[in-house]
Amino acid sequence: MLNSFVYNISSLNSPTDKDLLSSLVAKAKAGNRSSFGEIYNLFFQKIYRFIFYRVGHKETAEDLTEEVFLKAFGKISGLSNNGTFEGWLYQIARNLVIDYYREKKVLIDIQDLENTLEYESNVVDVLNLQNNQKIILQVLKQLPSDQQTVLKLKFFEELDNSAIAEILEKTEGAVRVIQHRGLTKLKELTENLEI
Amino acid sequence: MLENIEDILDTEINRIKNDGNFKIQKNLNISPELKIAKILFALPKNQIPEPNKQRKYALSPILDKTLHNGFKFLKIAFASGGSLAIVGTIIFAGMLSAKALPGQTLFKVKKVAEQTRLHLTFNETNKAKIQIELTEKRLNEAKQIFANSEFNTAPQKFAALNELASQTQITTQTIKKVAVSTAISKLDHPLVTSLEIVAKQQKDFAEKIQPQDGNSSLSLNALNTSQQSNNDVKEIKNLISVALTDNTQIHIAKLSENNNSISALGKIVKKEKSIVIVEGLNFLVTPDTLIKTQDEKILAIQQIKDNSLVNIIGKKSLNTKESFIANQILLLATPDDEKNKPVTLPPVSPNTSLKENIFDNENLINDSDIITGSFIVEDPKSEQ
Numbered sequence: 001m002l003n004s005f006v007y008n009i010s011s012l013n014s015p016t017d018k019d020l021l022s023s024l025v026a027k028a029k030a031g032n033r034s035s036f037g038e039i040y041n042l043f044f045q046k047i048y049r050f051i052f053y054r055v056g057h058k059e060t061a062e063d064l065t066e067e068v069f070l071k072a073f074g075k076i077s078g079l080s081n082n083g084t085f086e087g088w089l090y091q092i093a094r095n096l097v098i099d100y101y102r103e104k105k106v107l108i109d110i111q112d113l114e115n116t117l118e119y120e121s122n123v124v125d126v127l128n129l130q131n132n133q134k135i136i137l138q139v140l141k142q143l144p145s146d147q148q149t150v151l152k153l154k155f156f157e158e159l160d161n162s163a164i165a166e167i168l169e170k171t172e173g174a175v176r177v178i179q180h181r182g183l184t185k186l187k188e189l190t191e192n193l194e195i
Numbered sequence: 196m197l198e199n200i201e202d203i204l205d206t207e208i209n210r211i212k213n214d215g216n217f218k219i220q221k222n223l224n225i226s227p228e229l230k231i232a233k234i235l236f237a238l239p240k241n242q243i244p245e246p247n248k249q250r251k252y253a254l255s256p257i258l259d260k261t262l263h264n265g266f267k268f269l270k271i272a273f274a275s276g277g278s279l280a281i282v283g284t285i286i287f288a289g290m291l292s293a294k295a296l297p298g299q300t301l302f303k304v305k306k307v308a309e310q311t312r313l314h315l316t317f318n319e320t321n322k323a324k325i326q327i328e329l330t331e332k333r334l335n336e337a338k339q340i341f342a343n344s345e346f347n348t349a350p351q352k353f354a355a356l357n358e359l360a361s362q363t364q365i366t367t368q369t370i371k372k373v374a375v376s377t378a379i380s381k382l383d384h385p386l387v388t389s390l391e392i393v394a395k396q397q398k399d400f401a402e403k404i405q406p407q408d409g410n411s412s413l414s415l416n417a418l419n420t421s422q423q424s425n426n427d428v429k430e431i432k433n434l435i436s437v438a439l440t441d442n443t444q445i446h447i448a449k450l451s452e453n454n455n456s457i458s459a460l461g462k463i464v465k466k467e468k469s470i471v472i473v474e475g476l477n478f479l480v481t482p483d484t485l486i487k488t489q490d491e492k493i494l495a496i497q498q499i500k501d502n503s504l505v506n507i508i509g510k511k512s513l514n515t516k517e518s519f520i521a522n523q524i525l526l527l528a529t530p531d532d533e534k535n536k537p538v539t540l541p542p543v544s545p546n547t548s549l550k551e552n553i554f555d556n557e558n559l560i561n562d563s564d565i566i567t568g569s570f571i572v573e574d575p576k577s578e579q
Contacts, residue, residue, distance in 0.1 A: 048246050058244045065246070125239035136234050155235035158212060161205065176201040183204065183228035190231070 025085045028076050036076065040069050043086070047093050050157060054097045054114075056122045064100060068093045087166020090159070094167050114149045123156045139189040147182030150175055200225065208232050296336050298354035319373050320386070326366035327389045333359040334396055337417075341404050353416065360420040363397070366390065367427035387431060394424035457519060459507045460527075463499065471496070471507065471521060478507050478521040486524045494526060504528040 021042070027035035047068050052061035071092050079088060124137070140148060146168075153164045161172045168175070204225050211217045211233050219229045295301035309329055316322050337355040370386050401417035461473045471478045480486075486494045499505065504527040509519040 044246075049243055052243045058246070062246045123240060125241045128239045132234055133238055136231060137238075151235065154208070155232065156238065156240070158236075173201075176205045179208070180201040180204050180228070183231055186231050187227040191227075 021085060025076070025079070028073075029079060031077065036073055039085075043089055044069070047089060050090060050093050050159075051097060053122045053157065054119055055100060060100065064093070064096050067096055071096070084162040084166060086160075087163040090163045090167045091169075114152050120152070120156075123152075135190060135193055136186065139186060139193075142189060143182055143185055146178055147185060150178045151182045151186075154179060204228060211236055296340055296351070296355070297333075297358040298340075298348075298351035302358075319369070323366070323369045323373050323386050324389075326362070326369045327386065327393065330359075330362050330366045330390075330393050331396075333362040334393060334400065338400060341400075356416045356420060359397070360416070360423070363393070363420060363424050363427070366393075367424070367431065370431055371427075387428070390424075390431065391428050394421070394428045397421040397424050457509060457511070459509075461504070462502050463505055464501070469496075470518075471499075471505075471524065473505065473507060477518045478509050478524075479512060479518055480521050480524070484521045484524060486526070488526045496524075499524070499526055500529055502530045 021039070024035045024039050024042075028039055044065065048061055048065040051064045051068070052058065055061055055064065068089060072089060079085070120137075126137075129137070140151065143151070149168065150164060153159045153167065154161075159167075161175045164170075165172045165175045170178075207219075207223075207225065207229055211219075211229065217233075219226055219233065223229070293305065295305045313322060313325055316325060333355075337352075337359050340351055340355045367390065370390055373386065397417075398421040401421040404417055457476075459473050459476055459478070463471055463473055469480050471480055480496050484496075486496055486499065488494060506525040506527055507519075507521050508523045508525075509521045512518045512520050
C-alpha cells in the first residue's frame with residue numbers, strides 16, 4: 001500500500017501519465033526510437049534544469065543534457081525493471097556533472113555535489129528573499145550534508161522521492177527518513193527565531 | 196494506511212507541493228516542519244535560460260557510437276571552426292567555380308568574382324580591357340558547351356548564348372563610353388582591335404553552329420549576337436572617326452613620366468618639305484621618321500595629302516622652340532576616304548589571341564618610349 005501511494009505521487013502525477021511513461025520506456029527498450037523521442041521531450045527540460053543548477057552555464061548544460069539522452073538511448077535496452085526511469089536519468093545526469101568537474105580538474109566532494117560549488121546561488125534568487133527565507137537558508141547550512149542534499153533536491157528542485165533515491169543511491173524510505181530528520185532539525189534551529 | 200511519521204510528513208509535503216495554498220493544520224505534531232517545508236517551497240527560483248539547442252538526437256537515424264563519441268568534438272568544432280568553414284567554403288567555391296559554365300550553379304559564383312574584379316578597377320580603359328577579356332571568356336564557354344556532348348542541352352546552350360550576348364553588350368557600352376570621352380584616340384587602339392577580333396570570332400562561331408544544330412532559335416540567337424557585336428564595332432569606329440574628323444578636336448596625350456613626348460591626332464592642314472603642321476603644332480619630319488599606313492605600308496612624306504587624317508607620335512625638339520620631332524606618322528585616312536567610305540582597320544589574323552594582341556600593342560608602345568595605354572588627354576588650348 002505504501003509503495004502504491006508513493007508511486008502515485010511521482011512527478012508524473014496521474015496513473016495514466018505513469019502508465020504512459022511505462023509504455024514508452026518499454027517500447028524504447030525494444031528499440032522504438034519514436035518512443036524514446038517522446039521520452040526525450042518529456043524529460044529534456046527537467047534534466048536541463050537539474051544540470052544547469054549544478055554547472056551554472058547554459059551551453060555546458062545543453063551539451064551535458066544531450067549527453068544524458070545519448071547515454072540513456074545507448075543503455076535503455078539493458079535497463080532493469082528495478083527503480084524508476086526518471087531516477088535513472090537523473091543518476092546519469094549527476095554522473096555526467098561529476099565527470100564534467102573531474103575533466104575541469106575541480107576538486108569537489110562528489111558525494112556532496114549539491115552542497116558545494118555555486119549550486120545554491122544558481123537555484124535560488126537570493127536577491128528576492130523574504131526574511132524568513134533568509135533565515136531558513138542560513139540555518140540549512142548547519143544541517144548534516146545528507147539532510148541538506150535531500151531537502152535541496154526536494155524543495156529547491158522539487159524532485160520526487162524516487163528520483164532523489166536514485167540520485168543518492170538510497171531507498172525511497174531512507175529518503176523520507178532523511179527528509180524528516182532534516183526538517184525536524186531545521187525546526188529546532190529556528191525555534192527561537194521569528195519565521 | 197500510513198504507519199510512521201516520515202510517511203505522514205512526506206504525504207503532507209506533497210500536498211503542499213501540489214497546492215501552494217494548502218492550509219497546514221496547526222494542531223499536528225508535524226505542523227512546524229510543514230511550515231518550514233512551505234517556506235522552502237516558496238523560495239524564489241532563478242530563471243534559467245531557455246535552451247536553444249534542444250535537438251531530436253534521440254530520433255536521429257545517425258545516432259550511433261561514432262556520433263556519441265564525437266559529440267563534444269563537434270560542439271567545439273562548430274564554435275571554433277565556424278568562421279574557418281565559411282572562408283574555406285568561399286575559397287573552395289571560388290576554385291570550383293573557375294571552370295563553371297553558363298547554366299551551372301557555380302557559374303553565378305564565378306560571375307560574382309568577375310564583378311568584384313571590375314569593382315576594384317577604377318580606370319575606365321582598364322575596365323574596358325577586362326570587359327573584353329570577359330567577352331572572350333563567354334565566347335570560349337559557349338564554344339565549349341556547343342562542342343561538348345556532355346553539355347548538349349538546349350537550356351545550357353541558350354544560357355551560354357545569353358551570357359555571351361549580355362557580356363558583349365556590356366563590353367561595347369564600356370568601350371563606347373571610353374571612345375566618346377578621352378582615352379581612345381586612334382582607330383587601331385588595342386581596345387577597338389580586340390573588340391573587333393571578338394566580334395569576328397563570334398561571327399565564325401555563329402556561322403558554325405547554324406548548320407549542325409537543328410534548333411533554329413539557337414542559331415538565330417547566336418547570329419543576332421554576332422550581328423549586334425559587329426554593328427557595335429562599326430558604331431564605335433564611327434564614333435572615333437567623327438572625333439578624328441572634327442578639326443576642333445585634337446587630342447594631345449602626354450606621358451605622365453615624360454613630358455617631352457606627345458601624340459597628336461588630326462588633319463594635316465599644311466605640309467612643307469620637312470614640316471608637318473597639325474592644328475598649329477609643327478612636327479619636323481626627319482629621315483628617321485617612320486611614315487606608314489594602317490596596313491603597315493611604308494610611305495614617303497610626299498605621298499601624304501593635305502587634309503589627311505594622321506596620328507603623329509613625336510618628341511619635343513631640343514633645338515627649336517614650339518616644334519616637335521616626328522618619330523612616327525600613321526596615316527589614318529585620306530581626304531577621299533573621309534568623304535566616301537569608313538576607315539578600315541588593319542586585318543587581324545584569326546589565330547591571333549586577344550590577350551596577346553593587347554599586350555603586343557602595349558609593348559610596342561612602351562618600347563617606343565612615347566606613350567602608354569593609360570594617358571592623360573588635354574585640350575591644347577589649355578596648355579597654351
